[in-house]
Structure formats: structure tokens, C-alpha cells
Amino acid sequence: MLLNEEVQILRQVPLLAGASPAHLKLLAFTSDRLRYEAGATLFRQGEAGDVAYIILSGTADVLVTSPRGEIRVAQVSAPSLVGEISILCDVARTATVRAATPIEVLRVRKEEFLKLMQDFPDVALQVVRVLAGRLARTTAELTEARASQLPAQD
Amino acid sequence: MESALEGSLAGYIWRHTRRQQIWVLCIVLLSMVPYFLALDLPKRIVNGPLQGHGFDTPEATQTFLHLSLSLPFLGTVEVFPGISLGRTPMLFALSFVFLALVVINGLFKYYINTYKGRLGERLLRRIRFDLVDRVLRFPPATFKRIKPAEIASMVKDEVEPLGGFTGDSFVSPLLLGGQALTALGFIFLQSVLIGSITAALVLVQATLIPRLRKRLLILGRQRQLTAREFAGRVGEIVEGVGTIHAYDTSNLERADIGRRLGIIFRIRYELYQWKFMVKFINSFLAQVTPFLFYSLGGYLTLRGQLDLGQLVAVIGAYKDLPGPMKDLIDWDQARQDVEVKFAQVVGAFTVNPMIRPEVQAVSTAAHPARLPPLAMTNLTLADDSGSVLLHPVNLRLNPAESVALVGKTAGGGEAFAEALGRQIWPSAGRISVGEDNLLDLPEAISGRAITYVAPEPFFLFGTIGDNLLYGLKHAPIGANRSAPADQVTRHWERIEAERAGTPDLDLDCDWTDYASAGVAGPQDLMARVIEVIETAELTEDLLTIALRNRYDLSAEGDLTRRVVQMRGTLVATLEQAGLSGLIIPFDPEAYNEAATVGENLLFGHAVDDRPPGGTVRDTAYFRALIAETGLQTALFDMGREIAANTVDLFGDLPPDHPFFQRLTFMAAEDIPRYDRILQRLQGRSADQATDEDRSDLIALSFHYVEPLHRFGLLTEPLRTRITAFRRRFREGLPAEIAAEIEFYDPARYMTTANLQANLLFGRIDPREATSHERIYEVLRDLLHREGLHDRILAIGLGYHIGTGGKRLTTVQRQKLGLARALMRRSSYFVFNRPLSALDQRHEAQIVQRVMDRLQRETPRPGILWVLSNAAQAGLFDRVILFERGTPVEDGPPATVADKSPLFKELMSA
Structure with missing residues (x-):
């Protein structure tokens, strides 16, 4: 797969929808193109992280460690971005991501991703929009969960 | 070793070089004899053989070399009766005596100068050693106050003039003072009045000039201090350059350096002004004395109170006075200068309380096995x-x-x-x-x-191995390991250290305290090192360091042969593990995807990274072959595409944008140049381009790696043509170019590649995220089985870690610090x-x-x-x-x- 094809995929990633094709091409060029076989781990929960991954093809599992072992909390398929929380907020990885099928990714370094946001406010705005959307959804889910717990406590 | 630096420099010099100073003084006095004889001889040649005094008749002879001594109580003792010579033989005899005296004087001078020089150098060695010795004994808190570069500048530069002064410290004033007093005494003998006047003027000179020079000394001290601080600041900039870049304060540093240099300039310029002013006054006073002789002495002569002969004699004697006087004043200036320097340096190196020397005494004893609570x-x-x-x-x-x-x-x-x-x-x-x-x-x-x-x-600056063993090196306990031929040097070192009064500790000895490492001797040390490395979890780091860097393995015996032999086994093992796809082998018949186009063309490495005559690709042979095979056009088109893509990607970014760090084949400054080239070539083909544009673009194509850059420029036919080029290139290769390249050869160890490339005989596929870990796992097992693992680890110990270990990561540094400690019992x-x-x-x-x-x-x-x-x-x-x-x-x-x-x-x- 070549740069131009990567750009086509990047355009479908919601977080990057604000970027022009030229910016996306630059992002793709400055990233590493890598393959993972099924079962390989991209990163582990608790590690420090300074890269994010854009999945170009294949599917990956998002796993969280619990007292009862690893629980799969989500599955992500191409095209999508994973690991962005660590590079945006400087926190340790909040989950483990493991390839469910053979996958191809672009590995984006923190400095380059942040620089892209700095240089192109449209990208930054889009990132804010997507993250705010997620927060709204999470809040809604939390409210629902609390609400469903309330009668149980009675 | 305690040596008191306190007190004056003169005292320090006298304490340490007393005997030598007296000796050199004696030699100087002795050298006066031939010196004055040589001065006297021309007169005798002129008066005797030339003008004919004593040779009144052609047959007249004179005794030559008559030597007798007048001794008290014994009367005259004739040492040598002399020989009779005629006028012409006498001329030649005296001339040869003159020649002999010239040689003797020269030799004396040579001996005295070397002796004084050596004296000074030894003392300098001693002072420097004493200073560093003190640094080693400073209490720890001192080091928070001082700047390393300032200390270094004091030890290295500021004490330098002290050595030069040592040889003259006692001999010069005695000698010059003697000369001046003699001349003055002679003037007194001729006329007390003129003598008194001369003495008065000399006195004025001797009191006024040093006073004027006080200011010079103050300025000199300031110059020294500012220069030292300057050195400290430069050192600080070098150490803190990371912070300077990070916070964009380079211009603040420039301003500070500019200010400091300005101050140094002002001080130095003022120094010049004073120096030449003093010089002017000094020479004026020296010249005013003859004026008094002529005017006052002449007046006295006219009045008949002084006879003309006496006046001429006085003027003649005065000729010998200003020289020594000036030298004496200069000497005094130099003395004060070095005294001040010495006092300052010693002051900076005086800290209380200093660690007592006994605490650091060399001890070859085994340490007590157990300390009490x-x-x-x-x-x-x-x-x-x-x-x-x-x-x-x-x-x-x-x-x-x-x-x-x-x-x-x-x-x-x-x-x-x-x-x-x-x-x-x-x-x-x-x-x-x-x-x-x-x-x-x-x-x-x-x-x-x-x-x-x-x-x-x-x-410390050195290899991993050096640093691991650092905690074991307390005293020179082992045998001297240098070759017998070096024993002469060793002997000299010992004698010289003794003469300079510094301790003699043999650096070539084996300093490693094996008992302290808990092993019997050198043969068991490596096992211990490997054990410690394993405990500190440094093994993997060390293996990677060993495999990824290039070392000189010429002393490693059969290792390179074993590595080449392992290639086959490794391929088989990787195949078994299903990992052979992760390595792209160096196959003469196949294009290597993980290598650049340039590497694929040559199928080898340049022996010299930066050959003085340009790279192989610059040679006429290579260029001609590229043109002949028609690759020129293909590579030109490729270069054009790369340039177009790059200009497209990076053209709008400012040159200092961090993205440029990811651009390996072009610098930010090159972008406009390639942009212009592209514009010039619009609608033109390779043949229509100028030579320069063409080679610029082709050079770009050499850096291209498809999986890395992903511009999609390598077609299958092009790959085939590039592989075909390799054969053509090697067939007609001129010998001088062949010597510049080491080709990939499955049967040979490549000295231009690291161990990893030599073992794998290929590149790890950069497209596979986990290829590295998986291959290293297999590699590690195989190295263990082949019994090479520890040998390769030992090679990694030879890795240079740079100043302060900067070539290691912080984690590696901490692990190495731990391992260094665990080496000790x-x-x-x-x-x-x-x-x-x-x-x-x-x-x-x-x-x-x-x-x-x-x-x-x-x-x-x-x-x-x-x-x-x-x-x-x-x-x-x-x-x-x-x-x-x-x-x-x-x-x-x-x-x-x-x-x-x-x-x-x-x-x-």
C-alpha cells in the first residue's frame, strides 16, 4: 500500500476528518508503516505511551485488566485510531490493544501528532469535537448505569 | 602525599628546588670565565698579532697559553709554561682559541637553558599534581560551588607561567643585580659625584617603576579572573546546551559571552596602555642619565674637576647599567605576576576541612572482610x-x-x-x-x-567493561602488563616522577582487585561479569549493543569464522520457527526491499564512510556504467518523482519544522533548490537536463527505500535491471574501486557491517512490527546453543558509552550503575x-x-x-x-x- 492509498484510509478516521489530504499525506509520510500478526500486542495497559496507531486494515481487541483477568471491552476495525489518549493526555495506557486478525497500522509519534494539531487548527477542532462527543456518550452511559442501580439499592 | 602549597611561590620553589638552584648558579658563575675571556680575546688579537705589539722583529715570539695562578701564601704557581709562537702562528692560535671559546660559551648556554627549562617543567608538573591531588581531597560540598571548567583552566593554563619562571627565580636577580652593582661601583670609583647622581636615578627608577606597575598587577589579576570565569561559562554552555535549545536562550548566552569578551578586551587594552606607558617612562629615565653625564659631567670636566679620561670611563661603564637594570625590573614584574597567580590559584584550591592525605593512602591490603555495626x-x-x-x-x-x-x-x-x-x-x-x-x-x-x-x-569516558570494573581498581596490585620494550619508558616514568616529587603509581599494572570481586583471578572474571549483568537485567541490552554496533574483531580469533558458519543454521532455525519471512536476505539475484536503491546497485558497503576522493558512485566508471545500462533515465525519473513528492509534502513547512527530522534523504535547505531544478526540467527528459541537475536527481534516487518512503516508484522490471547492474558493475571493476567496496559474500565476514547483519546475512523486515523481538529470541537461543552468547556479550563490553555514559539510555545507565556495584563484595x-x-x-x-x-x-x-x-x-x-x-x-x-x-x-x- 502506498502513501496515496493510506491517505484515502486516513480520511475516513473521524478524528482526522478536519485535515486536508496534503496534511494527511504528511502525517502518513512521517509515520511508520507496520504489520502485526494476529495475537501480537500493540501496547499494554499501564505502560507509558508516546505513540498512537492508525489501523489501516484488520481488527484489534481492546482489553482491560480486571481482578478476573483480561476483559475485552471493545473491538476496533480499520480505519480507526487507537492509543491517542496517552499521547493527548500524558497518561499511561488505559487498555491493552491486541491484533485480532493480521493488521496493518501507521505508527504516529506523539510529537508529530501534536505538531499537526498545532499547525492545523482544523485538526485540533475536530479532535476536540470527537473527544467531546465521546465524553457526552460516556456521561450518558454513566447516568444510565447509575439510574439503573438506584432502584436496586432501595 | 602532603605538600604545602601555602606561602609564597618563591618559598615553594626554594623548598623544592634548592639544590638545583644552587647548582645552576654555580654553573652560571663558571660560565662567566670563558665568557669574559671571549670578550677580552678580540682586543688581544688586534693588539698582538695584528698591530704587532710584542712582535717588534719578524723573529720575535710570544708565549702562548702561559698559565699561572697567584695563590696567597704559596706565591705564584706555574700551571703551564706555555709555548713560543711567531706572529702568524700566534694569530691562528688566538683565533682558534676564540673559536673554542665560542663553542664553550654556546654549550654552557645550552646546558643552562635546558637545565632551567627542565627545572621549571618539573616544578610545573609538581604544582599541577598537587592541585589535582587537592581536588581529590575536597570535601563533597565544595563541588557544588565550583565550576569544573574553571578548575580545569586553573590547573591547565593559569599555572603554566609558574614553570617558566622557576628557572629564573633565583639565578636572574643574583646575576643581574651583581652586574648592575659592578657597573655602579665602577662609576663610583671614577667619580663619587657622578656615582651618586647615577645611584639616585637608579633609585628613582627602582622605586617609581614598580609603583607604576602595581596597576598592571591589578589588571593582570582581573584578566586572570575574567578569563577563568569565561572558561567556566563556556563549559557551562557546552554542558547545558540541551536546556539552551529547549528554552530558546541561545541569544541570552550570546549576549553574556559578548559582554564578557567586552570586559576582557577592556582589561587587556588597558593593560597594553599601562605596559607601554611604563616602558616609555622607564626608557626615558635610562636615557636621561647619559644626558646628565654629558651636561653635568662635561661641565665638571670643563671646570677641571673631572678629567676627560674619567668621564669617558664613566660613560663606558654606564653602558653596562641600563641592560641589567631593565632586566632586573622585568624580572621583578614577572615575579610579582607569578606570585599573584600562585596565591590566587592556591587560594582557590584551599578548602577547609580537606580530606587528610592518610585517608586516601594507597593500600594494597585486602580489605577487612567484615565491618562492625x-x-x-x-x-x-x-x-x-x-x-x-x-x-x-x-x-x-x-x-x-x-x-x-x-x-x-x-x-x-x-x-x-x-x-x-x-x-x-x-x-x-x-x-x-x-x-x-x-x-x-x-x-x-x-x-x-x-x-x-x-x-x-x-x-567515566570509556567502555562498558571499563566502567563495570571501575569499582575494583583501588591500587596497582597486579603485575605490569606492558611489553618488555616499554620497560624503558616505565623506568623513565618512575625516575621522572621521583624527581618531580609526585607519587609513582603504575597505570599499566593490573589494578583489578579480583579478591574484591570474589573471584580467584582474571580467568574467572568474565563469568562473574555475566552473572552480575544478568542480575541487573542488562544482558539483553548488552547483546543488542554487541550485535548492532561495529567492533574491531581482529583479536577475536575464530569468532568471525563461527559467525559465518552460523548463518546456515540460523536460516534453518528461523524456517523451523516459521520466521524466515521476517528477514530479507542479501541475495545476489534478488532486490533487497529493506535496503536503499544505492545499496542494491553496489550490493556491498563502502570500506570508508567518507572517502577523501568521493564515493564510489562519484567515479567515472560508475557513472559511465549507469549511462550505458540505461539506468540513468530510470533513476533520473525516480529522483524527479522523489523530489516532486518531497517538495509537495514539505514545501510549505518552515525549515525548522520537526517533521524534517523524519526526512532522511534531504535537508530542509535543499527543498528550494530541488524546487528550482523541477521547474527548470518541466517538460524535459533526462537527456535535456544539465549534468548537474541530472546527478542531483540521480543522487536522490540512491536513498530510496520503498517500504519506508512508499512513493510507489519501484516497478518489477526496474528491480530486475538494478540486480542485473550489480553483475555488470563487478565484471569490469577497476582494482582501485574494488578496494573501496566490500561486497556481500555469503562465505565471508563483512568488516563494514555489524554482527547482526553478519549473522542474519540480511535485513530485518522493517514492515513487520514484532519482527525484531521474534528474531532476537531465536538468535539468543541459537547463540547459547552455539556457545557464542557470552563471547558476543564480551564484545558488547567494548562499547564506548561516551562522556558520562550519554550513549546509553537513562534506564541502561541505572542498570549499569547497579551492575558496577554488584561486581564488588x-x-x-x-x-x-x-x-x-x-x-x-x-x-x-x-x-x-x-x-x-x-x-x-x-x-x-x-x-x-x-x-x-x-x-x-x-x-x-x-x-x-x-x-x-x-x-x-x-x-x-x-x-x-x-x-x-x-x-x-x-x-x-
């Missing part, structure tokens, strides 16, 4: 600003006891450990080792029986957050390993560990919890956990 009595620690790090503490640490110090950061545990490691000195109270104060104990005991590991270990180990840079899981694992290892040792050492993670406290016999500089809990881990909520909180954090 360490007792802290009212131990109080404070930092430079006076704030308390540790409130008065009374504690006892027993041998073989393992103690964990826990608490929040800067709770007091760190300072406590530093005090045990003698990194800071108590501000009150003491640490006792049995009866003795820890600080009074010889370092041969405290520095061997207690092993301290700092959180930021310091490493000590009564006590003090670990001060030695693994703070590691993540928790990793840290816990290493703490566990180190504890296991140390507790297996007999006798068991005492361990004091400042933990960055309290969760590991359970591994220890005893826990001391520190809070705000005070130990608040002390006891077995379970007890402390029961009593202290803070400890529980720290444990679970």
Missing part, C-alpha cells in the same frame, strides 16, 4: 542553604541485616543513604564504624567495605533509589534478583535500600519509615505495616 549518633544532615534534610537521628545498622528505607520523595531516606556513601558530610553528629568515625576511616576501608549506588551514577551495600527510572514491574523484578543474590553471599552483606516503591519492603528484615527528615517507624515490615497508615498507603501506591 554502623552507628549513627545524633546524625544531622543539611543542604547548602542550611535547610535540614535529616533531623538528629540515632540508629544502628547491623552486619548482614537488610533494611528498607521508605517514605515520600525527599523524606530523609535519600540523604541518610548519601551520608553513608560519604556523598554529603554530617552537619552535626557522626557515623561510627565500631570505634572510628566513618570519615576518618581510610578510604581503602570505607570505599571498599561499603558500596554506594547513586540514583544518577557517574561514568562489600560488608555493606547502600542503594539510593538506584532504579528510579524503571517502571514498577521491572524495578520490582530487579530488586528481587539483587536481594536474592546478595543474601546468598557468605558472609551475608548488610543492605540498606532506599526504595522508590514501598511495595518491595516485604523482602527486607527491617523497614525504616522516614517522614519529613525523621524516622517515624522502625521494625520488621509486618509490624510497621500494622502501626503506620502512611506505610500502608505507600505500599499500595
Whole structure:
């Protein structure tokens, strides 16, 4: 797969929808193109992280460690971005991501991703929009969960 | 070795070179005899053989070389009766005597100058040694105040003139003073009046000039201070360049340097003004004396109070006065100058209290196997600003006891450990080792029986191996290892050290204290190193370092042969593991996807990275072949595409944009140039381009790697043509180019490649994310099976870690610091957050390993560990919890956990 094809995929990633094709091409060029076989781990929960991954093809599992072992909390398929929380907020990885099928990714370094946001406010705005959307959804889910717990406590 | 630097330089010189000074003075006096004879001889040649005095008749002869001595009481003793010579033979005889005297005078001069020079150099060596010796004995707090570059500049530059002055320090004033007094005395003999006038003027000169020069001395001192500070600042810039870049303060530094250089210039310029002013006054006074002779002396002569002969004699004698006078004043100036320098340098190197020399005495004795308990009595620690790090503490640490110090950061545990490691000195109270104060104990005991590991270990410039063994090198205990041919040099070193009064410690000896490492001798050392490396979890790092870097393996015997032999086995093993697809082999018939186009064309490496005559690709042979095979057009088109893509991607970015770091084949400054080339070539083909544009674009194509750059420029036919080019290239290769290239050869070790490339004989596929780990796993196993693993680790020990270990990561540095400590066997180990840079899981694992290892040792050492993670406290016999500089809990881990909520909180954090 070549740069131009990567750009086509990047355009479908919601977080990057604000970027022009030229910016996306630059992002793709400055990233590493890598393959993972099924079962390989991209990163582990608790590690420090300074890269994010854009999945170009294949599917990956998002796993969280619990007292009862690893629980799969989500599955992500191409095209999508994973690991962005660590590079945006400087926190340790909040989950483990493991390839469910053979996958191809672009590995984006923190400095380059942040620089892209700095240089192109449209990208930054889009990132804010997507993250705010997620927060709204999470809040809604939390409210629902609390609400469903309330009668149980009675 | 104690040598008092205190007092004046003259005193220092006299103390250390008394005998030599007297000797050189005697030689100088002796040299006066032929000197005056040589002065006298021309007159005798002129008067005698030339003008004919004493040769009144052609047959007349004179005695030559008649030598007799007039001795008191004995009368005249004839040493040599002399020989009779005629006029012409006499001329030649006297001329040859003159020649002989010239040679003798020259030889005297040569001897005296070399002697004085040597005297000065030895003294300089001694002063420098004494100064560095003092640095080694400064108390630790001193180093927070001084700048390394300033100290270095003092030892290196500022004391330099002291050596030059040494030879003249006593001989010159005696000699010059003697000459001046003689001339003055002679003038007095001729006329007391003129003598008094001359003496008065000399007195004015001798008092006024030094006074004027006072200002010069002050300026000289300022010059020295500002220059030293300047050196300190330059050193600081070099050390702190990272911060300067990070905060964009380079221009602040420029401003500061500019200001300093301005001040230095002002001082230096003022120095010149004064210097030449003094010179002017000095020569004026010297010239005014003859004026008085002519006017006043002439007047007296006219009046008949002085006869003409006397006046002429006075003027003649005065000729000899200004020279020595001037030299004497110059000498005095130089003396004051070096005295000031000496006093300043010594002042800067005087610190109280200095570590006593006995504490650091060389000791070849085996250290005591076991120290008694360490007792802290009212131990109080404070930092430079006076704030308390540790409130008065009374504690006892027993041998073989393992103690964990826990608490929040800067709770007091760190300072406590530093005090045990003698990194800071108590501000009150003491640490006792049995009866003795820890600080009074010889370092041969405290520095061997207690092993301290700092959180930021310091490493010396050298290899990993050098640094691992550093903690074992206390004294020259082994045999001298240098070749017999070097023994002459060694002998000279010893004699010279003795003459300069510096201690003679043989650096070529084996300094490694094997007993201290717990091994019998050099043959067992490597096993110990490997064990320690494993404990510190440094093995993997070291293997990677060994495999990824290039080393000179010529002394490694059959290693390179074994590596080549292993290639086949490795391929088979990887195939078995299903991993062979992860390596792209160097196949003469196939294009290597992981290599650049340029590497694929040559199928080899340049022997010299930067050959003086340009690279192989610049040679006419290569260029002609590229044109002949038609690759020129293909590569030109490729280069054009690369340039177009790059200009498209990066054209709008400012040149300092961080993205340019990812652009490996072009610099930001090249973008506009390639943009212009592209515009010039619009709609043109390769043939229509100028030579320069063409080679610029082709050069670009050489860097292209498809999986990395992903522009989609390599077609299958092009790959085939590039592989075909390799054969053509090698067929007609001229010998001088062949010598520049090492081709990939499955049967040979490539000296231009690292061990990894030589083992794999290919490149690890960069497209596979986990290829590296998987291949290294297989490689490690195979190396173990082949018995090469430890040998390759040993090669990694030869890796140069740069200044302060900067070529290692922070984590690697901490692990190496730990390994260096574990190489030693000590009564006590003090670990001060030695693994703070590691993540928790990793840290816990290493703490566990180190504890296991140390507790297996007999006798068991005492361990004091400042933990960055309290969760590991359970591994220890005893826990001391520190809070705000005070130990608040002390006891077995379970007890402390029961009593202290803070400890529980720290444990679970």
C-alpha cells in the first residue's frame, strides 16, 4: 500500500476528518508503516505511551485488566485510531490493544501528532469535537448505569 | 602525599628546588670565565698579532697559553709554561682559541637553558599534581560551588607561567643585580659625584617603576579572573546546551559571552596602555642619565674637576647599567605576576576541612572482610542553604541485616543513604564504624567495605567493561602488563616522577582487585561479569549493543569464522520457527526491499564512510556504467518523482519544522533548490537536463527505500535491471574501486557491517512490527546453543558509552550503575533509589534478583535500600519509615505495616 492509498484510509478516521489530504499525506509520510500478526500486542495497559496507531486494515481487541483477568471491552476495525489518549493526555495506557486478525497500522509519534494539531487548527477542532462527543456518550452511559442501580439499592 | 602549597611561590620553589638552584648558579658563575675571556680575546688579537705589539722583529715570539695562578701564601704557581709562537702562528692560535671559546660559551648556554627549562617543567608538573591531588581531597560540598571548567583552566593554563619562571627565580636577580652593582661601583670609583647622581636615578627608577606597575598587577589579576570565569561559562554552555535549545536562550548566552569578551578586551587594552606607558617612562629615565653625564659631567670636566679620561670611563661603564637594570625590573614584574597567580590559584584550591592525605593512602591490603555495626549518633544532615534534610537521628545498622528505607520523595531516606556513601558530610553528629568515625576511616576501608549506588551514577569516558570494573581498581596490585620494550619508558616514568616529587603509581599494572570481586583471578572474571549483568537485567541490552554496533574483531580469533558458519543454521532455525519471512536476505539475484536503491546497485558497503576522493558512485566508471545500462533515465525519473513528492509534502513547512527530522534523504535547505531544478526540467527528459541537475536527481534516487518512503516508484522490471547492474558493475571493476567496496559474500565476514547483519546475512523486515523481538529470541537461543552468547556479550563490553555514559539510555545507565556495584563484595551495600527510572514491574523484578543474590553471599552483606516503591519492603528484615527528615517507624515490615497508615498507603501506591 502506498502513501496515496493510506491517505484515502486516513480520511475516513473521524478524528482526522478536519485535515486536508496534503496534511494527511504528511502525517502518513512521517509515520511508520507496520504489520502485526494476529495475537501480537500493540501496547499494554499501564505502560507509558508516546505513540498512537492508525489501523489501516484488520481488527484489534481492546482489553482491560480486571481482578478476573483480561476483559475485552471493545473491538476496533480499520480505519480507526487507537492509543491517542496517552499521547493527548500524558497518561499511561488505559487498555491493552491486541491484533485480532493480521493488521496493518501507521505508527504516529506523539510529537508529530501534536505538531499537526498545532499547525492545523482544523485538526485540533475536530479532535476536540470527537473527544467531546465521546465524553457526552460516556456521561450518558454513566447516568444510565447509575439510574439503573438506584432502584436496586432501595 | 602532603605538600604545602601555602606561602609564597618563591618559598615553594626554594623548598623544592634548592639544590638545583644552587647548582645552576654555580654553573652560571663558571660560565662567566670563558665568557669574559671571549670578550677580552678580540682586543688581544688586534693588539698582538695584528698591530704587532710584542712582535717588534719578524723573529720575535710570544708565549702562548702561559698559565699561572697567584695563590696567597704559596706565591705564584706555574700551571703551564706555555709555548713560543711567531706572529702568524700566534694569530691562528688566538683565533682558534676564540673559536673554542665560542663553542664553550654556546654549550654552557645550552646546558643552562635546558637545565632551567627542565627545572621549571618539573616544578610545573609538581604544582599541577598537587592541585589535582587537592581536588581529590575536597570535601563533597565544595563541588557544588565550583565550576569544573574553571578548575580545569586553573590547573591547565593559569599555572603554566609558574614553570617558566622557576628557572629564573633565583639565578636572574643574583646575576643581574651583581652586574648592575659592578657597573655602579665602577662609576663610583671614577667619580663619587657622578656615582651618586647615577645611584639616585637608579633609585628613582627602582622605586617609581614598580609603583607604576602595581596597576598592571591589578589588571593582570582581573584578566586572570575574567578569563577563568569565561572558561567556566563556556563549559557551562557546552554542558547545558540541551536546556539552551529547549528554552530558546541561545541569544541570552550570546549576549553574556559578548559582554564578557567586552570586559576582557577592556582589561587587556588597558593593560597594553599601562605596559607601554611604563616602558616609555622607564626608557626615558635610562636615557636621561647619559644626558646628565654629558651636561653635568662635561661641565665638571670643563671646570677641571673631572678629567676627560674619567668621564669617558664613566660613560663606558654606564653602558653596562641600563641592560641589567631593565632586566632586573622585568624580572621583578614577572615575579610579582607569578606570585599573584600562585596565591590566587592556591587560594582557590584551599578548602577547609580537606580530606587528610592518610585517608586516601594507597593500600594494597585486602580489605577487612567484615565491618562492625554502623552507628549513627545524633546524625544531622543539611543542604547548602542550611535547610535540614535529616533531623538528629540515632540508629544502628547491623552486619548482614537488610533494611528498607521508605517514605515520600525527599523524606530523609535519600540523604541518610548519601551520608553513608560519604556523598554529603554530617552537619552535626557522626557515623561510627565500631570505634572510628566513618570519615576518618581510610578510604581503602570505607570505599571498599561499603558500596554506594547513586540514583544518577557517574561514568567515566570509556567502555562498558571499563566502567563495570571501575569499582575494583583501588591500587596497582597486579603485575605490569606492558611489553618488555616499554620497560624503558616505565623506568623513565618512575625516575621522572621521583624527581618531580609526585607519587609513582603504575597505570599499566593490573589494578583489578579480583579478591574484591570474589573471584580467584582474571580467568574467572568474565563469568562473574555475566552473572552480575544478568542480575541487573542488562544482558539483553548488552547483546543488542554487541550485535548492532561495529567492533574491531581482529583479536577475536575464530569468532568471525563461527559467525559465518552460523548463518546456515540460523536460516534453518528461523524456517523451523516459521520466521524466515521476517528477514530479507542479501541475495545476489534478488532486490533487497529493506535496503536503499544505492545499496542494491553496489550490493556491498563502502570500506570508508567518507572517502577523501568521493564515493564510489562519484567515479567515472560508475557513472559511465549507469549511462550505458540505461539506468540513468530510470533513476533520473525516480529522483524527479522523489523530489516532486518531497517538495509537495514539505514545501510549505518552515525549515525548522520537526517533521524534517523524519526526512532522511534531504535537508530542509535543499527543498528550494530541488524546487528550482523541477521547474527548470518541466517538460524535459533526462537527456535535456544539465549534468548537474541530472546527478542531483540521480543522487536522490540512491536513498530510496520503498517500504519506508512508499512513493510507489519501484516497478518489477526496474528491480530486475538494478540486480542485473550489480553483475555488470563487478565484471569490469577497476582494482582501485574494488578496494573501496566490500561486497556481500555469503562465505565471508563483512568488516563494514555489524554482527547482526553478519549473522542474519540480511535485513530485518522493517514492515513487520514484532519482527525484531521474534528474531532476537531465536538468535539468543541459537547463540547459547552455539556457545557464542557470552563471547558476543564480551564484545558488547567494548562499547564506548561516551562522556558520562550519554550513549546509553537513562534506564541502561541505572542498570549499569547497579551492575558496577554488584561486581564488588562489600560488608555493606547502600542503594539510593538506584532504579528510579524503571517502571514498577521491572524495578520490582530487579530488586528481587539483587536481594536474592546478595543474601546468598557468605558472609551475608548488610543492605540498606532506599526504595522508590514501598511495595518491595516485604523482602527486607527491617523497614525504616522516614517522614519529613525523621524516622517515624522502625521494625520488621509486618509490624510497621500494622502501626503506620502512611506505610500502608505507600505500599499500595
